[in-house]
Amino acid sequence: xxxxxxxxxxxxxxxxxxxxxxxxxxxxxxxxxxxxxxxxxxxxxxxxxxxxxxxxxxxxxxxxxxxxxxxxxxxxxxxxxxxxxxxxxxxxxxxxxxxxxxxxxxxxxxxxxxxxxxxxxxxxxxxxxxxxxxxxxxxxxxxxxxxxxxxxxxxxxxxxxxxxxxxxxxxxxxxxxxxxxxxxxxxxxxxxxxxxxxxxxxxxxxxxxxxxxxxxxxxxxxxxxxxxxxxxxxxxxxxxxxxxxxxxxxxxxxxxxxxxxxxxxxxxxxxxxxxxxxxxxxxxxxxxxxxxxxxxxxxxxxxxxxxxxxxxxxxxxxxxxxxxxxxxxxxxxxxxxxxxxxxxxxxxxxxxxxxxxxxxxxxxxxxxxxxxxxxxxxxxxxxxxxxxxxxxxxxxxxxxxxxxxxxxxxxxxxxxxxxxxxxxxxxxxxxxxxxxxxxxxxxxxxxxxxxxxxxxxxxxxxxxxxxxxxxxxxxxxxxxxxxxxxxxxxxxxxxxxxxxxxxxxxxxxxxxxxxxxxxxxxxxxxxxxxxxxxxxxxxxxxxxxxxxxxxxxxxxxxxx
Numbered sequence: 398x399x400x401x402x403x404x405x406x407x408x409x410x411x412x413x414x415x416x417x418x419x420x421x422x423x424x425x426x427x428x429x430x431x432x433x434x435x436x437x438x439x440x441x442x443x444x445x446x447x448x449x450x451x452x453x454x455x456x457x458x459x460x461x462x463x464x465x466x467x468x469x470x471x472x473x474x475x476x477x478x479x480x481x482x483x484x485x486x487x488x489x490x491x492x493x494x495x496x497x498x499x500x501x502x503x504x505x506x507x508x509x510x511x512x513x514x515x516x517x518x519x520x521x522x523x524x525x526x527x528x529x530x531x532x533x534x535x536x537x538x539x540x541x542x543x544x545x546x547x548x549x550x551x552x553x554x555x556x557x558x559x560x561x562x563x564x565x566x567x568x569x570x571x572x573x574x575x576x577x578x579x580x581x582x583x584x585x586x587x588x589x590x591x592x593x594x595x596x597x598x599x600x601x602x603x604x605x606x607x608x609x610x611x612x613x614x615x616x617x618x619x620x621x622x623x624x625x626x627x628x629x630x631x632x633x634x635x636x637x638x639x640x641x642x643x644x645x646x647x648x649x650x651x652x653x654x655x656x657x658x659x660x661x662x663x664x665x666x667x668x669x670x671x672x673x674x675x676x677x678x679x680x681x682x683x684x685x686x687x688x689x690x691x692x693x694x695x696x697x698x699x700x701x702x703x704x705x706x707x708x709x710x711x712x713x714x715x716x717x718x719x720x721x722x723x724x725x726x727x728x729x730x731x732x733x734x735x736x737x738x739x740x741x742x743x744x745x746x747x748x749x750x751x752x753x754x755x756x757x758x759x760x761x762x763x764x765x766x767x768x769x770x771x772x773x774x775x776x777x778x779x780x781x782x783x784x785x786x787x788x789x790x791x792x793x794x795x796x797x798x799x800x801x802x803x804x805x806x807x808x809x810x811x812x813x814x815x816x817x818x819x820x821x822x823x824x825x826x827x828x829x830x831x832x833x834x835x836x837x838x839x840x841x842x843x844x845x846x847x848x849x850x851x852x853x854x855x856x857x858x859x860x861x862x863x864x865x866x867x868x869x870x871x872x873x874x875x876x877x878x879x880x881x882x883x884x885x886x887x888x889x890x891x892x893x894x895x896x897x898x899x900x901x902x903x904x905x906x907x908x909x910x911x912x913x914x915x916x917x918x919x920x921x922x923x924x925x926x927x928x929x930x931x932x933x934x935x936x937x938x939x940x941x942x943x944x945x946x947x948x949x950x951x952x953x954x955x956x957x
Contacts, residue, residue: 401855402862405446405843405872417939419619421596423849427577429560430570435549437578439533441585443508444476451506451530453493454483455567456668458661462605463535463568465634465680466598470575473593474582481681483673486740487764490771491801491808493521493634498528506530513567514538516552517543517801535570537598537611538801539783564612564868568605569620574599586722599624600633601680603864604888607653609660612868621864625651636679639692647931653864654871663692666699669740691931702741709737709745713759716890717749728836729785729827730757731820733770737761743773743806750775752850754838756782756827758809760816769798774807779835783807788830789822796822809874840924840944848900875924877948878904880917893917895940905930908942918947 398406398414404616411417427433454464461830464481471479481534482501484490489497492514498521501509503826508531508733515534517520522545526531532547542614551574553560555832565573575595583592603624606617613621627633628641628651633821637660641648644659667676675698679691713732730753732745742759750757776782781804790797796819800809846855865871883904886892890910895904924944930937 398857399798399855400859401846401850408843409869416615419615419622421619421623423615424619425561425616426752427573428582429558430551430553430557430573431560432549432551432575433574434576434755436533436535436551437581439508439549440471440476440510440529440574441581442580443584444471444474444621446507447477448507449478449480449505450476451477451483451501451504451509453497453501453509453514454481454513454673454784455492456483456486456673457513458608458664459567459605460513461664461668461673461676461680462608463566463600464677465636466513466568466575466601466605467535467571468681469601470572470595470598473595473597474578475587480506481677483668483670483677486668490763490810491799493525495516495520495524497521498524502528506627508533511535512571515545515547516540516550517545517642517799518750519543521545522547532591535567537565537567537570539671539803541787541801556625562614562616564609564614564617566606566609566617568602568609568862569611569617570604572620573744596623597627597632600627600637602662603628603653604637604656604660607656607864607866608665610657610867613653613864613866614868618864619867621653621866624797625653625864626725631821634680634683634926635685635688636682636692639679639685640695642689643696650860650931653866654858656780657866658735662702663695663699667694667695667759668743670699670702670705705738706741706744706748709734709741712737713745713749717753717820726753726755727822728755728831728833729823730755731760731762731816731823732757732758733816735762739763742771743808746773746775747806750777754836756780756785756831758823762813763810768813770813772811774802777835778805780831785823785826785830788826789819792826793818793822840873840875841870842924843872844874845876846874846927848897850939851897851902851904851927853929853938856927856938859927860929870924873924873926873943876923877920877922878906879920883917885912888912891917891942893940893942895923904932904940905937906942908945911942911945917945920948921945922948 406417452467454460468481476834484497509525510533511534516536516538522532534547534550536552551562553565603621640660640759646655664676669675682688727869739761742761746757746759758772758774760770760772763771774782783802786800798810881896882894884892889910889912891908893906894907923942925940925942928941
């Protein structure tokens with residue numbers, strides 16, 4: 398292994414090849430998941446009886462890919478009557494609600510399967526059971542103090558669940574259920590010849606896992622790496638191939654970063670502004686022409702989403718700018734605007750969290766003129782945001798109507814009239830639970846690159862050595878450079894020509910969003926990624942700048 402990669406992997410706790418590059422052969426077995434036998438028995442019985450199975454997805458990328466994996470996988474395993482549905486963010490709200498169940502009643506399923514939600518949907522599960530349906534919940538969100546009345550729940554984060562990895566995304570949980578179901582059906586002699594190859598679903602598993610920002614532990618990295626190999630080989634489903642094309646990504650060089658910044662947002666946009674049914678149809682479609690049309694629709698919706706998001710971010714910045722300059726920013730920030738869109742508040746909360754390095758909750762009306770607010774919370778490392786909401790709920794019963802989520806992201810609903818009370822309670826709880834030292838933002842890098850490492854060979858190695866993501870971050874480096882030349886690209890980006898001390902070669906760099914209305918200093922300290930320069934092609938490389946700050950220029954004697 399090249400010395401640079403050896404150093405990068407070791408810094409992330411991977412000290413041998415199996416930990417650095419996990420393979421599918423090392424996947425954790427599904428029998429460690431609680432209730433997996435009951436879940437597969439429900440599915441096998443429904444397949445045996447040709448009973449209708451209704452898969453209910455969620456309106457984010459993880460939920461959409463999980464729904465597509467469930468529909469495709471169940472059909473591969475012999476189910477002949479599989480239908481799917483997804484809640485509409487405005488009409489139904491999050492998850493399996495009684496309103497959604499009522500709208501699905503004409504489908505008359507024998508078995509309803511939730512993917513990427515359900516663990517907090519007590520009323521919705523009860524409504525489905527009241528109609529005589531069996532309910533299987535597959536989810537990965539953290540459970541509350543009581544569980545919904547489902548026939549079976551598969552969730553690696555259930556109390557006392559023995560599955561070693563708690564980081565599976567919703568799509569990963571559903572994929573594991575299918576693995577266990579195939580084993581049950583194989584043991585029962587249901588297949589003539591070889592069992593179906595569920596590995597063909599790994600492109601979808603990879604996209605949902607990366608887009609949901611779950612930690613990329615060894616198990617998840619094995620799943621994502623295998624899915625990326627399928628996508629790079631042109632073996633992905635028609636919808637994902639079309640999404641890569643409309644986003645301007647070359648399939649043969651797709652990375653986890655391309656999923657996170659190009660494919661995932663286009664799928665998510667449908668659930669944020671329109672109807673995630675468009676995204677799911679794109680993923681279950683096998684006709685390349687139809688998939689291309691749906692992908693172009695998602696591309697256009699994403700462009701609209703970006704415009705809405707920028708407008709909301711401008712509003713948030715303006716609101717913060719009204720605070721007196723002598724007043725410190727609160728340790729916990731709540732933002733609200735009656736004109737904001739509920740589908741985009743999560744992105745606003747995430748951007749403002751990054752800018753302020755504070756936990757942020759952004760609220761919007763659940764629907765136009767609605768008395769309810771939908772909130773999306775984002776946290777900083779060291780503060781479990783769902784635990785904060787649980788503590789607020791415990792100390793102020795009834796203040797939060799419903800909530801759920803993870804350590805770094807959560808969602809909630811409350812009455813508009815309770816916003817001020819929630820803001821006070823939220824700030825107080827954050828102050829009680831957050832170590833003030835964590836409010837100082839830090840950038841952790843992989844140190845400096847040697848002069849001979851600024852070349853295409855090392856840039857390509859870094860690109861292909863992933864997948865990189867949460868808990869297994871993409872390598873970033875830092876160092877001081879002389880700024881030889883610079884220019885503005887577009888309206889916000891900064892193109893730089895740099896030079897290292899002792900090396901006459903010019904280095905090309907780009908800082909997206911880096912124009913601050915002030916010329917760069919003659920000498921700057923940069924945090925950057927080394928990447929192949931696809932725009933110039935060939936063996937060109939560039940530094941993708943993540944952060945920069947001015948450094949004093951050297952004097953005539955070369956000293957600073």
